[in-house]
């Protein structure tokens with residue numbers, strides 16, 4: 301059983317530091333995967349409207365052994381629903397699919413700067429937060445420039461910015477900006493979609509601690525104070541990915557992983573151009 305750690309958001313709420321990423325999990329399987337995760341000790345589940353599995357994830361959260369209130373649930377607004385009224389409508393549909401009357405965290409999935417709608421969208425999120433139906437609100441894939449604009453025009457700082465972040469793409473400048481502004485950094489594709497797990501440096505560090513490379517990488521995110529949501533649909537790996545609270549990385553490990561950073565290491569889409 302894990303000894304979960306938490307971060308405190310800028311709205312005073314607590315968020316588990318390690319959770320299950322539910323992208324690429326089919327809706328029909330999602331309830332069972334959420335049950336497996338909650339039984340293993342997970343208390344954070346991350347989905348999105350675009351993942352097409354809110355029904356299954358919601359069912360899993362509503363019917364899990366720990367009970368709905370024990371689980372911190374995140375979902376996200378898809379790009380084609382940006383704008384004030386569209387976002388409010390999309391939120392209702394997400395709640396309907398989830399079968400819930402509120403979510404713990406609602407994120408704008410991408411800034412889509414070419415559409416020019418994220419400030420308006422954020423005003424809808426502020427309304428949802430005021431109603432208490434999105435208990436916390438944040439963004440995903442926002443750049444420093446997007447964050448400055450959002451904060452400057454609305455005066456409300458996102459609680460979280462969920463971004464691509466893994467040892468090959470470490471996002472130091474954005475992390476520093478978040479730290480200055482009290483924004484929690486949440487890492488998506490924290491394992492580099494599994495592609496970086498054969499890196500010899502990570503293998504070496506993992507062996508030193510008697511852990512797997514995935515566990516070493518998850519531990520690295522935790523040491524940096526990040527929220528981390530590895531995706532797995534496998535019960536063995538779901539359990540393995542949570543078994544990271546009984547060791548820590550030392551300064552040398554952290555330096556060796558810092559050296560794996562690569563400015564060209566992005567795997568996913570680029571927020572400057574994706575709309």
Ligand code: A2P
Pocket residue numbers: 321488489490491492493494495497512514515529530531532533534537538540541
């Ligand atoms: P699977 O779902 O079959 O476990 P990321 O979270 O960075 O997007 O990475 C997800 C990918 O990494 C998935 O393909 C997942 O496969 C794989 N993965 C997740 N946990 C582990 C692990 N502990 N060891 C190896 N691969 C893993």
